[in-house]
Amino acid sequence: MMSDFIFVCEYCHYLRSIHEVSPLCPRCRKMTLYYPKISFDFRTLLDSLSWETANGIWAFSSLLPPIKEHLSLGEGFTPLQKFRQLFSDLDILFYIKKENLNPTGSFRDRAAAIMVSHALSLGYSKILCASDGNLGASIAAYASAAGMQATCVVPSNILLGKYAQISAYGAKISEIKGTLQQAIQDGFQRCLNSDYYPATAEHNFLSIEGQKTISFELYIQMKSLVQDDLRKLGLVIPLGSGSLMFSVMKGFLELKEMNVINTLPHIFGVHLTKSHESVQTAIFEPHDNFALMPLEKIQSPYFEQSLKQLPQFSGTLVEVSHDEVLKTSKDVARSEGLFIEPASAIVIAAIPKILNNKYYKENMPLIGIITSSGLKSQNLTEQTFNQGKIDATFLLKRHSSIKFKILEFLDDHPGSHGYFIWKHIGKGKITRQAVYQHLKELEEKKWISRSTTTANGRKIAVFRLTKKGHTLLKLIKEL
Numbered sequence: 001m002m003s004d005f006i007f008v009c010e011y012c013h014y015l016r017s018i019h020e021v022s023p024l025c026p027r028c029r030k031m032t033l034y035y036p037k038i039s040f041d042f043r044t045l046l047d048s049l050s051w052e053t054a055n056g057i058w059a060f061s062s063l064l065p066p067i068k069e070h071l072s073l074g075e076g077f078t079p080l081q082k083f084r085q086l087f088s089d090l091d092i093l094f095y096i097k098k099e100n101l102n103p104t105g106s107f108r109d110r111a112a113a114i115m116v117s118h119a120l121s122l123g124y125s126k127i128l129c130a131s132d133g134n135l136g137a138s139i140a141a142y143a144s145a146a147g148m149q150a151t152c153v154v155p156s157n158i159l160l161g162k163y164a165q166i167s168a169y170g171a172k173i174s175e176i177k178g179t180l181q182q183a184i185q186d187g188f189q190r191c192l193n194s195d196y197y198p199a200t201a202e203h204n205f206l207s208i209e210g211q212k213t214i215s216f217e218l219y220i221q222m223k224s225l226v227q228d229d230l231r232k233l234g235l236v237i238p239l240g241s242g243s244l245m246f247s248v249m250k251g252f253l254e255l256k257e258m259n260v261i262n263t264l265p266h267i268f269g270v271h272l273t274k275s276h277e278s279v280q281t282a283i284f285e286p287h288d289n290f291a292l293m294p295l296e297k298i299q300s301p302y303f304e305q306s307l308k309q310l311p312q313f314s315g316t317l318v319e320v321s322h323d324e325v326l327k328t329s330k331d332v333a334r335s336e337g338l339f340i341e342p343a344s345a346i347v348i349a350a351i352p353k354i355l356n357n358k359y360y361k362e363n364m365p366l367i368g369i370i371t372s373s374g375l376k377s378q379n380l381t382e383q384t385f386n387q388g389k390i391d392a393t394f395l396l397k398r399h400s401s402i403k404f405k406i407l408e409f410l411d412d413h414p415g416s417h418g419y420f421i422w423k424h425i426g427k428g429k430i431t432r433q434a435v436y437q438h439l440k441e442l443e444e445k446k447w448i449s450r451s452t453t454t455a456n457g458r459k460i461a462v463f464r465l466t467k468k469g470h471t472l473l474k475l476i477k478e479l
């Protein structure tokens, strides 16, 4: 049974066809969201749904826009994990929905499954998205399975693990010297009047359609525990750009529209203390700690929408500090066997605060949505090297990086002096001063060490790799 899907522009009420992919409304030229109108019997779907053999998000295809191709890498149907240790003294029921178990390690696979399928259905061979990591990896993976060429526009502060992941799937990476917002704008411009399918989440409403399937699964997973009364349930969701929160809200609102549920769950949207102003203005402050996803000014159509809808969910915003999140991400790995991206730990760090919130009722099961795996995060390298920010550009553009060549050279020729190094790897390409500058920076990062030796009666500085430098070099070569 096909659902009745009509996309309506919220500004001019233009009825949009599923075949139109431009992010702008064809009539009023505004960037806009579209609301499908659905009429469907969800319970019929439930009767035939098999959690074990489901074809990813397409198990809910009757609740998704009618798209011919159904590409899946097995996304969705992620399990819940009940916490055993971390909050054992609080007497609460806390679960997480493990979106980190999706094919590329994040909830964005749900969005990629539908957008890449859509692109395939329309005959595109090229797809482009702007992202600071998770969506880029998802689009890259799904495009590779679809035989399409993906291009990811990324900001220069992208996390190392995510950069590596995108390039592993064979996507072209276009690095913008700027913020995520600038990458999004760049991606937007490139998609206009070109043969790229636009897959940036902020510019493609289908991303929401894919991600809303989280709610359908949550309903199935929790309905017996809350006896179908969703008011007994609390969902804890990172606010971020609003994309995930808006998607989850949309899923539950659709269930309500279909009379599957009569009540809505509570939603606690969690954000960092420092991004407090963003709540009013949708402007994120940049943050200098690399371990969390940098919060930037992102113009997301979903941000304001999700805040607007929050009262409908008897919901509220909860803020946690940067330090609380970092501590939690370590605690959760050590007490629940869960290695997640630090940014994902935001929902867990919020739990003690939610217990004091007026919307929290005793014995209310809480579910935090974990968005992404720790394996993607630069934090992994941070823990290995116990140092400050590693410059991803340096690490990953290793073939053209002079620093990388210096490390490699010193590995083969320990105890070399600056001139010798320049003569072998820099001469004709860069100045001696530049080599000395690189050596100084490598020394500051404690990847090489300096000692003094005497040659021809003269004291000269010689360099060799530190233990940390050796490990780093090994890691870069393995990437």
Ligand SMILES: [Zn+2]
Pocket: 009, 010, 011, 012, 013, 014, 025, 026, 027, 028, 029, 030, 032
């Ligand atoms: Zn319009």
